[in-house]
Amino acid sequence: MLNRAVRNCRLTFPTSRYTLSALLAVVHHLAIRPDGVVDTVANRRSARFADLRCGPSLDRDSTPTDPTHSMNHDVVILGAGPGGYVAAIRAAQLGLSVGCVEKEKTLGGTCVRIGCIPSKALLESSDLYHEAKDGFARHGVLFESVRADLAAMQKRKDEVVKSNTSGVDYLFKKNKVARYLGHGRLAGPGKVVVEGAEKLEIAAKNVILATGSISTPLKGVEVDGDVVGTSTEALSWPAVPKHLVVIGAGAIGLEMGSVWLRLGAKVTVLEYADRILPGMDAEISAEAQKIFKKQGFMFQLGARVTGARKKGSGAVVTVDGKPDIECDRVRG
Numbered sequence: 001m002l003n004r005a006v007r008n009c010r011l012t013f014p015t016s017r018y019t020l021s022a023l024l025a026v027v028h029h030l031a032i033r034p035d036g037v038v039d040t041v042a043n044r045r046s047a048r049f050a051d052l053r054c055g056p057s058l059d060r061d062s063t064p065t066d067p068t069h070s071m072n073h074d075v076v077i078l079g080a081g082p083g084g085y086v087a088a089i090r091a092a093q094l095g096l097s098v099g100c101v102e103k104e105k106t107l108g109g110t111c112v113r114i115g116c117i118p119s120k121a122l123l124e125s126s127d128l129y130h131e132a133k134d135g136f137a138r139h140g141v142l143f144e145s146v147r148a149d150l151a152a153m154q155k156r157k158d159e160v161v162k163s164n165t166s167g168v169d170y171l172f173k174k175n176k177v178a179r180y181l182g183h184g185r186l187a188g189p190g191k192v193v194v195e196g197a198e199k200l201e202i203a204a205k206n207v208i209l210a211t212g213s214i215s216t217p218l219k220g221v222e223v224d225g226d227v228v229g230t231s232t233e234a235l236s237w238p239a240v241p242k243h244l245v246v247i248g249a250g251a252i253g254l255e256m257g258s259v260w261l262r263l264g265a266k267v268t269v270l271e272y273a274d275r276i277l278p279g280m281d282a283e284i285s286a287e288a289q290k291i292f293k294k295q296g297f298m299f300q301l302g303a304r305v306t307g308a309r310k311k312g313s314g315a316v317v318t319v320d321g322k323p324d325i326e327c328d329r330v331r332g
């Protein structure tokens with residue numbers, strides 16, 4: 001799944017919808033007609049499946065739960081993240097009638113809305129700032145003064161996300177994937193119930209579950225969505241923390257830490273294992289640790305976090321057998 005998500009990150013990154021279609025077309029050896037329509041072997045073949053294609057033609061004005069939509073599909077997919085939306089588009093390209101149920105208003109799932117895409121957008125902006133501030137001078141490129149406009153960075157990140165979610169939306173419409181807005185659940189063999197603005201029942205010959213995952217809360221860590229947050233909140237903080245504590249030295253924690261470190265925060269990473277990136281090859285994690293330390297990261301390894309909570313306007317993090325850490329933001 002991770003590999004698939006990586007591939008899709010690459011696919012969804014371009015901001016132009018046409019580019020997105022083009023990339024998908026390249027991947028699937030399709031042809032793009034001059035009008036921008038992806039002309040697949042399957043599309044051409046689809047006339048033969050006309051009797052099966054009960055999926056609606058979604059125009060810009062139709063709502064996802066439009067009662068005129070057909071409630072019968074060859075395939076119904078729960079979840080429109082990288083797992084679900086690629087399956088939906090590909091199945092439709094192969095001539096099947098496809099419905100996709102997504103509970104969020106925008107398509108793309110964690111990766112596009114609150115994961116890979118926004119984090120990479122902020123990584124790029126913060127990297128440019130950091131280079132301009134500390135890197136360019138050694139090349140003899142000097143600025144009078146460099147400052148970060150965080151509101152502008154956040155605005156750009158939101159635009160990148162919007163362009164990518166709209167790209168998926170566009171591909172759904174182009175490929176006639178019927179979209180259902182609401183919480184989907186299996187209600188028996190070949191039956192999916194969608195609970196949204198209204199309750200719908202869809203008949204499906206096949207069902208694909210692509211509902212992704214949610215983060216497991218850490219015992220004692222009181223996420224308040226503000227001072228103590230998850231990566232979702234850390235992607236949208238309106239000000240640079242003075243001292244950020246990141247719990248967990250996995251890829252996402254280090255990514256979030258990098259963004260805020262480059263923008264000026266002091267960053268302490270607490271990791272239970274005896275090395276960072278514990279899921280990776282030991283040699284890679286040792287090299288990565290040297291690089292991150294050089295950048296200014298502070299690591300406490302073998303640190304078992306027993307709690308994190310709001311305290312005054314900041315937070316306090318408790319670690320088994322070690323002194324409490326006072327900070328102003330926690331990425332739990």
Ligand SMILES: Cc1cc2nc3c(=O)[nH]c(=O)nc-3n(C[C@H](O)[C@H](O)[C@H](O)COP(=O)(O)OP(=O)(O)OC[C@H]3O[C@@H](n4cnc5c(N)ncnc54)[C@H](O)[C@@H]3O)c2cc1C
Nearest residue numbers: 005006079081082083102103109110111115116184211212
């Ligand atoms: C900050 C961050 C950065 C990341 N960076 C990377 C990266 O650089 N590279 C990488 O490979 N991965 C990255 N990831 C991980 C990546 O986002 C996930 O691996 C990927 O999104 C998983 O895709 P998915 O389709 O399985 O699930 P998701 O993207 O989670 O999609 C599941 C969808 O199903 C919907 N859903 C769930 N239940 C229901 C229901 N009952 N009814 C209707 N809809 C439902 C959800 O709303 C969601 O939209 C990152 C994650 C985060 C949080």
